[in-house]
Amino acid sequence: MSTVVVCVLVCRPAAAQQAARAFAGGLFGVSTLSADGRSVTSGPSAALSLYKPENGMAVNLFAGVHLLQYFSVQGNWMWNRNDVTLVSSLADPRGGGYYEQRRHSHQHAAVIDGLIYFLRLDSPVRPYLGTGLSVLRFSSSDVVSSVAAGLAPPEGAIASTRVGLRSHVGIDLRLSGRVDFRYSFSETMSRNPISPRLTPPAPRRLANFQNLFGLVGRF
Numbered sequence: 045m046s047t048v049v050v051c052v053l054v055c056r057p058a059a060a061q062q063a064a065r066a067f068a069g070g071l072f073g074v075s076t077l078s079a080d081g082r083s084v085t086s087g088p089s090a091a092l093s094l095y096k097p098e099n100g101m102a103v104n105l106f107a108g109v110h111l112l113q114y115f116s117v118q119g120n121w122m123w124n125r126n127d128v129t130l131v132s133s134l135a136d137p138r139g140g141g142y143y144e145q146r147r148h149s150h151q152h153a154a155v156i157d158g159l160i161y162f163l164r165l166d167s168p169v170r171p172y173l174g175t176g177l178s179v180l181r182f183s184s185s186d187v188v189s190s191v192a193a194g195l196a197p198p199e200g201a202i203a204s205t206r207v208g209l210r211s212h213v214g215i216d217l218r219l220s221g222r223v224d225f226r227y228s229f230s231e232t233m234s235r236n237p238i239s240p241r242l243t244p245p246a247p248r249r250l251a252n253f254q255n256l257f258g259l260v261g262r263f
Contacts (some may be wrong), residue, residue, distance in 0.1 A: 056236075065165070067116075068107035069229060071258035075102035075124035078251035080239045084146065093132040093242035100126035102254045104228070108157075113165050120155040120173070128184065132243040134195055141194025147202070149184035151252065155210050168218035174230075178208045182237045182250075198241040208234030210250075216260060219254070224260040229253075 081094030101124065108118030128149050133142040157176035162186040163169065185201035212230030219225055239246035 054098065056096075060124055065110045065262050066263045067109070067110065067260050068106075069224075069226060069258055069260035071104040071106075071256035073102050073254060073256035075100050075126055076253040077126050077221075078253075080236065080246040080247040080248040080250075082239075082242065082244050085240040086246050089134075089136045089211045091132070091134045091244050093130075093244055093246060095128050095130045095238050095242060095246075098127040098129075100124055102256060104254070106258055108159075110165055114161045114163075116159040116161070116172075118157045118159055118176075119174075120153070120157060120178075121256075122153040122155060122178075123150065124254065125150040126239060127188070128238060130238070130242060132195055132197075132241070139263070140195060141192070143190065143192035143195050143196040145190040145192075146188040147184045147185040149182065149202070149238075151180055151182050153178045153180045153208070153210075155179075155187070156176050157210065157212070159175075170216040170224075172211075172214055172216070173216070174212045178210050178232055178243060179205070180208050180232070180234055181205050188202065195243060202241055204235065204237035206237070208232045219259075222262050224261050224262070226256075226258055228256045230256070 065115045076099050078098035084091045095261045103123045106118050106120040110116045128147050130145045134140050153175050155178040157174045161170050161172045161176040190197050210232040212228050215225040216226050216230035236250035
C-alpha cells in the first residue's frame with residue numbers, strides 16, 4: 045500500500061508537466077472607468093467637483109503556460125483609451141467660479157496573472173477565475189476643450205505610474221485542436237490620478253472594468 049501511495053505522489057507532478065502547454069492570444073473590447081466626485085460645504089460657501097468617463101476601446105495581448113490541469117500563469121500587456129470630463133464649481137459670497145474640461149486619456153499595463161480553471165485541460169469548455177498584480181501607466185495630456193470662469197482647470201498632463209490589483213473571470217471555448225475562443229471580464233483597482241486634480245479633490249480609487257473577446261492559440 046505504501047508503495048502505491050509513493051508512486052502516485054511521484055507520478056502526479058510528472059503527468060502535470062507533460063500536460064503543460066504554452067498559449068498566447070489577443071482580446072479586444074470595451075473599457076469603462078469608474079467616476080468620482082466630492083462636495084464640500086462650509087458656512088455660506090459650497091464647492092462641488094466630479095469627473096465623468098466615457099467608454100473606450102481596450103486591448104489585451106497575453107501569453108502563458110498551463111502548469112497543471114487546473115492552474116495556469118499568464119503575462120499580459122493591456123491598453124485602453126477613455127475620454128474624461130472634469131467639472132468643478134465654487135459658490136462663495138465673495139465670488140464663485142467653475143470649469144469644465146474634456147480630455148483624452150489612455151493606460152498601459154503590464155500584468156502577471158494566476159488562473160484557476162474549473163475543468164480539465166482537455167475539456168472543450170473551461171471557465172476560470174484569475175487575479176494578479178499590474179504596473180499601470182496613466183496619461184492624459186490631450187485637452188479637447190476647456191471652459192472656465194473664476195476657477196482654474198488642471199494645467200498640463202495628468203500622469204501617474206502605480207501598482208494595481210487585477211481580478212477577472214472568463215471562459216475558454218474550444219474551436220479547434222489548437223484554437224479557443226475566450227471571453228473575459230476584468231476589474232483593475234489602483235490609486236486614482238484624476239481625483240486629486242479636481243477642485244476640491246475627490247477621495248475614491250480608480251477602477252477599470254473591461255469586457256473582452258478574442259482568440260487563444262495553444263502550442
